[in-house]
Amino acid sequence: MEDSVPDKRINIKGLVCPYTFVKAKLAVESMEVGQVLEVLLDYEEASRSIPKSMEDHGQTVLKIDKINDTDWVLRIRKEKD
Amino acid sequence: MEFTDDQMLRYSRHIILPEVGGKGQARIAGAKVCIIGAGGLGCPVGYYLTAAGVGTIALIDNDTVELSNLQRQIAHSVHTIGMPKVESASLTFKALNPEVNIIGIQERLTKDNILDLIRDYDIVVDGSDNFPTRYLVNDACFMAKKPLVSGAILRFEGQVTTIVSGDGPCYRCLFEEPPPPGLVPSCQEAGVLGVLPGVIGGLQATEVLKLILGKGDVLKGELLIYNALKTTFRKVRVPKNPHCPLCGEAPTITELIDYNEGYCSL
Ligand SMILES: [Zn+2]
Numbered sequence: 617m618e619d620s621v622p623d624k625r626i627n628i629k630g631l632v633c634p635y636t637f638v639k640a641k642l643a644v645e646s647m648e649v650g651q652v653l654e655v656l657l658d659y660e661e662a663s664r665s666i667p668k669s670m671e672d673h674g675q676t677v678l679k680i681d682k683i684n685d686t687d688w689v690l691r692i693r694k695e696k697d
Numbered sequence: 698m699e700f701t702d703d704q705m706l707r708y709s710r711h712i713i714l715p716e717v718g719g720k721g722q723a724r725i726a727g728a729k730v731c732i733i734g735a736g737g738l739g740c741p742v743g744y745y746l747t748a749a750g751v752g753t754i755a756l757i758d759n760d761t762v763e764l765s766n767l768q769r770q771i772a773h774s775v776h777t778i779g780m781p782k783v784e785s786a787s788l789t790f791k792a793l794n795p796e797v798n799i800i801g802i803q804e805r806l807t808k809d810n811i812l813d814l815i816r817d818y819d820i821v822v823d824g825s826d827n828f829p830t831r832y833l834v835n836d837a838c839f840m841a842k843k844p845l846v847s848g849a850i851l852r853f854e855g856q857v858t859t860i861v862s863g864d865g866p867c868y869r870c871l872f873e874e875p876p877p878p879g880l881v882p883s884c885q886e887a888g889v890l891g892v893l894p895g896v897i898g899g900l901q902a903t904e905v906l907k908l909i910l911g912k913g914d915v916l917k918g919e920l921l922i923y924n925a926l927k928t929t930f931r932k933v934r935v936p937k938n939p940h941c942p943l944c945g946e947a948p949t950i951t952e953l954i955d956y957n958e959g960y961c962s963l
Contacts, residue, residue, distance in 0.1 A: 638709045642700065642719045673715055 622691060623651035629658040629687065636662035637669050640692070644675060647694050652678065655690040663688040698723035707794075708750055716912045722750065728909045729753040731818035733806065733834055735782040736760070737889065738824030738848045740772035741898030742905070743799075747790040749906060753798045754790070757814060758782045759805040769891040806830055808953035811837040820908055822901055823847045828875035829956035835860065835868035836953055839943055846904045848897045853890050853925040855897035858935065859904045859915040863944075866918055870938035870945075875956055893925050 624647055628639045640655050647653060657663065667677040670692050678691040700708070700719065711717045711725070728751050732739045735758035746754055762773040762785050770782075777785035783801030790799050802814060806825075811833060815821050821843050823834045831847070838845040838860065845860040847868060860867050900921065907913045922931045942949045 634709055634713055635705065638705055638712050641712060642705070645719045669713075 620652070622654035623647060625654045625656070627656045628662075629656060631657070631662075632659050633662055633665060637666055640666050640670070640690075641673075644670070644692065644694050645697075649694050649696060651694050653692045653694065655692065657688050657690070658686045660688075663690070666690060667692075698726060704750075704796075711749070717910060721910045721912075724909055725750050725906065726752045728820070729755075729818045730820045730822060730905055731755040731757065731815050732822045732824055733757050733830065734824035734826060735770075735772065735786045735801075736766065736824060736826055737769045737850060737894030738898045738901065739822075740770045740786060741895050742822050742824055742848075742902045743786055743790055744772055744793065745899060745902040746905060747794045747797045747799070749902070750794065751797060751905075751909070753800065753818075755800040755802060755814075755818060756783045756786055757802045757804060757806060758786075759803055769889065769894050771895070806833060808833060808955045811953065812841055815841055815843055818843065820905055821845045822905060824898065824901070831868065832875050832956060833953060836943055836950060838862060839867050840953070844908055846901045846908070848901045850889055850893050850897050852888055853893065855893050855923045855925070856920055857897055857900045857904065857916055857923075858920045859908070859917050861915075861917050864917065866935050866937040867941060867944045869943045869950075870941045871920065871935050873938075873942060890925055893923075896923055896925070 624643055626639060626643050628636050631639060636657055636659055643653050663680060667680055667690060670677055674696045676693040676695055678693055681689045683689050708722045711722050712719050730746055730751050732743050735756045739756060743754055743756060760782050762777045762780050762782055764778055766773055772786040772789040781803045783803050787799045787801045790797060804810060815837060821838050823831060823845060825831055839862050842862040847858050847860060849856045904915050907915050918935055920933045920935050939946050
């Protein structure tokens, strides 16, 4: 599952909170339930706050990976509208 | 709705809210709201709805700005004294959010023009300062099936209620007829605390946004009464009156009425 191709990818490098979450949320809203969003980001706080907020909103966080010194990749599965 | 970067920044605190989100913000952007009166109540209602990004806002008012308005009518200024209120408020709202389509209508509402003026709007807000207009707006919204967010202020007390045509009571269920002119306090002896319309107008704008979003509970069948001196909010249940002359079982009011002048503006 986690290694499958995501349904949508967004790159929010350079953005800080709360715009990181706003972008991720708008992306999730535009998707169908069951689809997976991949988020590439470089703002450390967002690597924690986006997963937390997504779970608060009822979505599932599939993974949080630090892929290099500066970047993280998140995968979120949309569970509800 | 695709948001530009500027829109994403401007509305980010809305989009973050689960009850709003991008979809709710798109609904707000698609909404058309008609505000009766660009005075004490109309100013904060229009100001906040403009900030919220309501797509189209009409303002109806026939007056011009006077110095004595500035103690409470926050969309006007010393620079716009003598200007029509709808024009003065439009300038202020445009400066806050140029995306919003503000339509200023400098006219006196009558039984002959009101239905045409409110026709294109989803929601009507009553911020009028006199009884003839309040009853005219209530009756017209009932006939045109438009939701109405009604507000009133006097001295230290304000009231808000939301009237959904055909679902719950109307303003006449509450107060069947306007009081006779002699019983209404004149403006000189009445007075109003300047911040009071800010509180009541803020509540009216909140009701409008909830109607647009379809979230939460609106003041349907309820009158919220705020007392600024005591700092109390009181909610009074208002049942639908089966004998209401407008929305009751055997209505006697089937066409609009212009009540006689002689009422002083509050
Ligand atoms: Zn009624």
